[in-house]
Amino acid sequence: EIVLTQSPGTLSLSPGERATLSCRASQTVSSIYLAWYQQKPGQAPRLLIYGASSRATGIPDRFSGSGSGTDFTLTISKLEPEDFAVYHCHQYGTSLTFGGGTKVEIK
Amino acid sequence: QVQLVQSGAEVKKPGASVKVSCKASGYTFTSYNINWVRQVSGQGLEWVGWMNPNSGDAGSPRKFQGRVTMTRNTSISTAYMELSSLTSDDTAVYYCAKSGGRIIPAENWFDPWGQGTLVTVSS
Numbered sequence: 001e002i003v004l005t006q007s008p009g010t011l012s013l014s015p016g017e018r019a020t021l022s023c024r025a026s027q028t029v030s031s032i033y034l035a036w037y038q039q040k041p042g043q044a045p046r047l048l049i050y051g052a053s054s055r056a057t058g059i060p061d062r063f064s065g066s067g068s069g070t071d072f073t074l075t076i077s078k079l080e081p082e083d084f085a086v087y088h089c090h091q092y093g094t095s096l097t098f099g100g101g102t103k104v105e106i107k
Numbered sequence: 108q109v110q111l112v113q114s115g116a117e118v119k120k121p122g123a124s125v126k127v128s129c130k131a132s133g134y135t136f137t138s139y140n141i142n143w144v145r146q147v148s149g150q151g152l153e154w155v156g157w158m159n160p161n162s163g164d165a166g167s168p169r170k171f172q173g174r175v176t177m178t179r180n181t182s183i184s185t186a187y188m189e190l191s192s193l194t195s196d197d198t199a200v201y202y203c204a205k206s207g208g209r210i211i212p213a214e215n216w217f218d219p220w221g222q223g224t225l226v227t228v229s230s
Contacts, residue, residue: 001168035216044202044220045152056218088152092215095168096142098152 002027004089004099012107019076021102023089028069033093036065036074039101040085048087049074079104109133111203111221118227124191127224129203136184137161140206142217143177143188145199155201158186193228200225 003026013019023034034052037045047056049065052072062077076083084106089099114128129141143155156167158177165177176189186203200223208214 032213033215037217044223045204045217046220047207047216047218050207050214050216050218090152090216092212096154096157096215098144098154100151 002029002091002094002097004091004097006087006089006099006102008102009100010103010105012105013079014107015079015081017079019074019079019083019104021074021076021087021104023067023072023074023099025070025072025091027094029072029091030093033091034065034067034072035090035092037088037090038083038085039088045088076104109205109219111205111219113201113203113221113224116225116227118229119193121194121228121230123193123228124189125193125226126187126189127201127203127226129186129188129221131184131186131205134205136179137181138209140211140215141177141179141186142204142206142215143175144202144204144217144220146202146223147199153199155188155190157206160186190226193226195228198226198228 005024007022032051036049039045053065064075066073086101086103088101110132112130117125119125137160142157145153158165160179167175179186202223203221204217207216207218
């Protein structure tokens with residue numbers, strides 16, 4: 001099973017700042033098989049990024065994904081108030097696994 | 108728009124079974140896999156299994172094999188996930204989610220998700 005480790009566990013930032021979230025895999029993940037989701041309290045996850053770097057429909061361009069091999073990154077260029085949430089990475093190339101999540105909270 | 112609507116919250120006793128439904132609309136139900144994911148309160152996401160609504164083929168990770176059954180009724184575009192031999196460890200919110208595309212695994216991201224169904228296992 002491919003284990004995904006997300007870091008940091010919690011990121012404390014102010015609106016307008018840049019957020020950089022990491023997702024590290026225990027084995028190589030083909031870049032086309034990596035997705036990111038946003039989850040707000042009491043809500044279901046929402047797809048942000050698929051194929052490591054493709055934005056889902058309706059997702060603002062302040063969200064970007066990058067990476068390859070075992071290291072992937074989600075970047076939020078300038079945090080808006082609605083971006084404070086939990087973010088999950090997901091690999092779907094070898095079976096299916098999720099990372100433990102990163103909480104982006106208001107500093 | 109594409110939407111998945113799940114059945115309501117359930118309370119079950121240890122040893123019982125629970126069956127959660129997921130009604131799809133806004134797309135051709137038989138063209139995309141349905142997946143099931145659960146989330147224990149305050150924790151991460153855990154994949155429970157998948158089903159092809161066209162063929163009825165289904166699968167799950169080893170942890171759930173023998174305990175989870177995924178079925179569908181194509182006439183009403185609804186998928187079902189039944190989990191048996193429940194314990195307190197199964198208390199979680201269960202989500203259904205549509206595969207992003209028809210090509211598996213290349214398009215097997217999840218979009219959209221249902222609203223979630225809270226399953227509570229308590230004596």
